[in-house]
Structures are given as C-alpha cells and as structure tokens.
Amino acid sequence: MTSSSPVGTNGGVSTASHYDGFMRRALRHPSFCLGGVLTLLLLLAALVSLFWTPWPVYEVNMPGKLAAPSAAHWFGTDPFGRDIASLLLVGARSSILVGVIAVGIGMTMGTVLGLVAAASEGWVEEIIMRLADFTFAFPAILSAIMLTAVYGAGIVNAIIAIGIYNIPTFARVARASAKSVWAREFVLAARACGKGPVRITFEHVLPNIMSALVVQATIRFAVAILAEAALSYLGLGTQPPQPSWGRMLSEAQSLMFQAPLLAVFPGLAIVLAVLGLNLMGDGLRDLLDPRLARKR
16 A cells, blocks of 8 residues: 555546646635735846846945935935845846755755654654754844854844744654654555565555645745845844845945935835745645645
8 A cells, every 4th residue: 555645646546637637726815915915026036136237236326315205216325325126126136045955954954853752753753852952042143143152143144043043843743743644554555565664665655745845944034035135134144245134224224314215115125025035934834734735
C-alpha cells in the first residue's frame, strides 16, 4: 500500500485532472487571487529592478532633493535627491532575498528536526521540542542585536537571525503533521513490510506534509519581510548604500512634517507585500485542506 500522495493517479483521476480542479478552485478563491496578484507584483518589481530603474539608484542629486511626485520622479526624491521609485524597486530585491534565504534556513532545519522528533519519540522528541521552545525566547530582533554585537551589522546577520527564529515554527508544524501521518494505515503497512524509519519518512511522511510546510513557508515569508524592515529600521539589517524599505522609513522619520510622502511609499510597499503573502498563504491553506476543498 502506498501513501496518499498527490503525485500520480488517485482513484483513476489523473494528475492533470487534479491540477485543473485545483486551478478552478483557486480562481474562485478571492483571498488567494488577491494575494497572488500582490505577490506577483512584488516579484515583478524585484525582477524589473535587475534590468531597469527609472533613475540610477545610487545617483545623488542634492539640488533635486525632496522633490514632489512628478512625471520625472513618480514618487518624488529623498533627502539625497535619489529617485524613490527606483529605491522601492531595488528595495524589493532585499526583502525577497532575506525572505527566501531566511525561510529556507528555517524550513530546512525545522523540517528535519520535526521529522526526527516525530519518528524518534521518547527523549529525543522531548529534547528537540524543548530546544524549539527555548529558541522562541530569542526573537529575530534580539538575535540580530546579539549577532551585531559580535560580528557587526549587516544583511547576512539579519538573515541568520530571522532564519534561526523560523526554525522552531517549522519544527512544530513538521512534527505535528508527521505524527498524524505516522498513525495512518499505509505507514503501518510500510512498517509491516520491513521499511525503516528513514525510508518511511522520505517515501511516505514527507510527501504528505509538504502542503502544510508550503503554506507555513508563505506565511513566514511575510514575517521575514516585516522582520527585515524592522531590523533595517534599527540599522541592523541592510546597510547603505543598498536600498531597503525599512531604512527608507527610518530616514523619513525626521522629515515627517517636511516630506510625509517619504514614509508613505515604503510603508505602503511593506503593507502590500505582507498583505499579499498572508492572503496567499490563507488561500493555499484553504485550497490544500481536503475538508475545505470539498466545500468549494
């Protein structure tokens, strides 16, 4: 007996039919559609910035500083005369870079720990989960402050801090999901056939918990963007001259009454990026949950 993996056929229904059904339900899901559009805009902004920006990002033009939005500068200029639209486009790259690597670190290490805990049980499981609880006592900002005190401020330390902060979350999700799979009949049959814990984990458990991990990764991506913005705002994340939405907010703080739009545009970019990822994560959770899928 094999696992109920979505890959291949299931009850005579082809993979293509499953995909078509998923896409039909996805297009009818308002949260997923709106979140997908906002997330796609974030990715397009980062992609476009690799090849084109309205103005050179690092070009300083002091005579043109704090210019109002115009046809030349769509969102105006900052205190150094740099084009805000160009800074926002390149800042999207920093947010995506931090999010992808930090969530990748947390997902990889957390999933491994969660799978080991679910397969081992006993004192091994207890040690892993207590370590996860202990890690929760060190949020990303506190971890970044400690790393900064030792190694100095920078985007690498910010990524490490956010990645460590994500590990216990993925460990808990992986353990809880894997425990339910280990109790399924096809896993019991695999054990009766002589398969070991490692083989069962990779062949049966991991494929059946991937949907939960993907949903969690989408939501944690939004958290990583917020954490990166907060760290950059405090001067612990992305360092000058590399643009960052959080540092743009920090630089606009002293000019709130003189040029309030300096804070509006990066703040709006953060809000839309986080909102899009959260909506898409909620939509994926609904679409990948078989109980909710049958209601749609």
